[in-house]
Amino acid sequence: MELGVLTDNFALILDGFVQTLKLLVVSAVFAMLIGTLVAAARVSPVSILRTVGAVYVTVFRNTPLFVLLILTYFGLPQLDIRFSFFTMVTMAMALYTASFVAEALRSGVNAVPVGQAEAARAIGLPFGQTMTQVVLPQSFRAVVPPMASVFIALAKNTSLASSFGIAEATARMDGLLNNNASARLEVFLGIALGYIIIVEVISGAAALLERRWRVER
Amino acid sequence: MSSVLFDVPGPKALRRHRMIAVATVIGLLAMSAAVIYKLYTENQLTARQWEPFVTPRIVQALLQGVLDTLSAAGIAIAAAVVFGLFFGVAKMSEHWIIRWPAWLVVEFFRAVPLLLLIIFLFASFNRSLGSYWCLVIGLTLYNGSVLAEIFRAGINALPRGQSEAAYGIGMRKTQVMSIILLPQAVKIMLPAIISQCIVALKDTSLGFVILAPALTTVGRRIYGEFQNNFATAVVLAAIYIVLNLILSWLATKAQRRITSGTQVKIIDGQVQA
Numbered sequence: 250m251e252l253g254v255l256t257d258n259f260a261l262i263l264d265g266f267v268q269t270l271k272l273l274v275v276s277a278v279f280a281m282l283i284g285t286l287v288a289a290a291r292v293s294p295v296s297i298l299r300t301v302g303a304v305y306v307t308v309f310r311n312t313p314l315f316v317l318l319i320l321t322y323f324g325l326p327q328l329d330i331r332f333s334f335f336t337m338v339t340m341a342m343a344l345y346t347a348s349f350v351a352e353a354l355r356s357g358v359n360a361v362p363v364g365q366a367e368a369a370r371a372i373g374l375p376f377g378q379t380m381t382q383v384v385l386p387q388s389f390r391a392v393v394p395p396m397a398s399v400f401i402a403l404a405k406n407t408s409l410a411s412s413f414g415i416a417e418a419t420a421r422m423d424g425l426l427n428n429n430a431s432a433r434l435e436v437f438l439g440i441a442l443g444y445i446i447i448v449e450v451i452s453g454a455a456a457l458l459e460r461r462w463r464v465e466r
Numbered sequence: 467m468s469s470v471l472f473d474v475p476g477p478k479a480l481r482r483h484r485m486i487a488v489a490t491v492i493g494l495l496a497m498s499a500a501v502i503y504k505l506y507t508e509n510q511l512t513a514r515q516w517e518p519f520v521t522p523r524i525v526q527a528l529l530q531g532v533l534d535t536l537s538a539a540g541i542a543i544a545a546a547v548v549f550g551l552f553f554g555v556a557k558m559s560e561h562w563i564i565r566w567p568a569w570l571v572v573e574f575f576r577a578v579p580l581l582l583l584i585i586f587l588f589a590s591f592n593r594s595l596g597s598y599w600c601l602v603i604g605l606t607l608y609n610g611s612v613l614a615e616i617f618r619a620g621i622n623a624l625p626r627g628q629s630e631a632a633y634g635i636g637m638r639k640t641q642v643m644s645i646i647l648l649p650q651a652v653k654i655m656l657p658a659i660i661s662q663c664i665v666a667l668k669d670t671s672l673g674f675v676i677l678a679p680a681l682t683t684v685g686r687r688i689y690g691e692f693q694n695n696f697a698t699a700v701v702l703a704a705i706y707i708v709l710n711l712i713l714s715w716l717a718t719k720a721q722r723r724i725t726s727g728t729q730v731k732i733i734d735g736q737v738q739a
Contacts (some may be wrong), residue, residue: 280669294472294479297487301494306472311664311710312703315682320703323689324696328508335665359473366470408579412675419582426589437586445577 251432255439258425265421266443272339272407272417273447277400279343284350285385289353295377302351309348314406317341322413334414342410346403353395357388390462397455404447418443495599505696515694519701525687531684532705538598538680539667542605545661546666549606550613555568555643557618568614580604581672588676597678601670609666616658620651656724664710671706681705 255262291302321337332340359386359388369383389396411420422440426433468684475483507512518524556568575583584604591600624647632646652659675681681702 292469294469294475295483295486295490297490301490307711308703308707311668311714313682314670315671315674316685316699316702316706318635319555319674319682319685319698320699324699327694328504328510330504363470379471380535381692405577405579408581408670411581411585411719419579419585421504422582423585423589426586433586433590437582441574441578441582444579445574448577 251429251435254425254429254432254435258421262418262421262443264439265418265440266447268410268415268417269404269407269419269443269447272335272342272410272415273400273404274337275335276342276346276407277403279339280346280350280399280403283321283343283347285354287347287351288354288358289380289385290356291351292380306348306351309345310352311398314341314345315409315412317345318409318413323430328417337408338413338415342403342406346399346406349399349402350396353389353392353399354385356395357390357392358384358390360386393455393459393462397452401448401451404451405444408444470545475626491664503677514692515697517699518688518692518694527687528681528701528705531679531681532709534598534679535667535670535673535681536709538602538605538670538678539663540672541604542609543663543666545602545606545615546608546610546662549610550617551648552614553610554614554621556615558621572604572611572614574728575607576615578608580608580669580674583607584672584676592676597673597676600676601673601678601680604672605669608669612662612665613659616650616655617648620655620658621647622656624650653724657717657721660713660720662714664717666708667713668706671702676696 251317287305289302291296291306293299293302319337321341322334325337327329330335365387366379366384369379372380407417408419410417411423418440422436425436425440429436468634473479502511509515519528532612553568553572556564558567559565578733586603587595587600587604588597595603611686621643628646628650631640632642637645671682674682674686677683685702689695692698
């Protein structure tokens with residue numbers, strides 16, 4: 250094992266993972282926001298909103314993230330819409346992930362006992378308040394495990410940014426693989442370990458939240 | 467539609483809903499108008515941008531790309547089912563010397579980004595295997611590990627009585643697994659397996675990075691030649707959406723026909739037992 254290649258380039262690799270985490274956090278926040286809106290639209294009383302939500306989910310869930318990235322990264326500049334690489338990549342990742350967030354949340358809304366929404370209606374809350382005050386807070390709790398899966402997938406998906414001008418961890422590996430032909434396996438395992446740590450942290454946090462937020466029924 | 471989340475709308479609510487609906491439609495129309503205007507002013511709606519997609523040569527290239535994508539995904543899923551069966555069963559072995567390595571392999575390939583794996587495979591084995599097989603092997607390892615988890619969850623979801631009864635009539639471990647548990651588990655898991663097929667199909671798009679023959683690589687050649695990045699990306703997305711919708715449709719059909727009762731769900735490769 251030639252672990253020297255990992256220790257020698259530690260700063261480089263660490264910098265790559267900082268980029269990875271930045272992509273992850275920014276995309277995750279926007280994906281949550283958009284996904285919650287889409288989920289709300291999908292269960293709303295207005296049928297057009299339901300359709301819009303369903304179409305959104307169908308389109309973005311069935312398009313590969315890589316194709317979305319091609320669209321934002323190579324396509325948008327042709328429309329003279331120019332953002333930084335980071336913005337364009339996070340845009341694609343947030344829009345893509347939002348569809349999974351929306352589906353997870355919707356299943357959470359369905360998991361909230363019927364009596365909760367009925368009680369909310371019975372005391373006269375309109376749809377908006379039923380959702381924001383009663384149903385959504387509980388469904389967020391119910392969907393911790395699937396939501397964690399969505400964010401784990403997102404963490405792994407940030408690797409796609411390496412092909413779109415962002416020097417995150419996978420791009421760093423690509424560079425190191427080319428310069429250290431004799432230690433390819435070490436480089437791969439080292440970077441893989443970084444991703445495994447991120448994934449484990451997310452699932453650990455999810456387990457913690459799940460326990461803390463458990464609803465006693 | 468009635469739902470537990472809202473009352474059957476009265477006259478006032480109906481009016482409000484209609485207003486929201488109208489506002490939504492206007493908003494959507496305004497958005498599409500803005501998009502079309504933007505496309506128009508940037509000369510994206512000209513024949514030059516879209517003509518390639520009705521040119522026989524390019525259509526043929528795209529069809530070839532679809533075939534390559536389908537075959538890569540198909541081979542990968544077939545191999546992944548074998549891989550998944552093997553490791554899924556190994557993970558449940560009574561012997562730690564089988565269980566632990568299987569656990570390690572499955573957890574490793576599930577946690578590592580597929581693209582990382584593909585780039586590594588390409589850097590190491592491109593000369594001997596070629597980019598296509600690097601893509602297929604990457605897909606197999608990743609999807610196989612996810613399927614291993616699915617199989618395990620599926621087998622665990624079966625009532626205990628099944629294996630107990632099988633042992634009770636004197637079957638051996640392999641017989642219990644292959645004759646009693648797996649056939650029933652596959653029934654439960656079929657939807658999850660098919661949605662994993664969709665994941666594999668989408669992930670073939672990563673072939674772009676290592677220039678493996680797949681739909682996105684064809685797209686790269688097309689927009690390299692015609693400079694119609696936007697149009698090509700839209701066409702690629704449309705093709706993928708159609709392929710995936712056909713697969714999901716098949717999935718629901720298969721589900722209705724074969725399965726009933728408990729199911730294993732997955733969200734992006736993570737099993738929700």
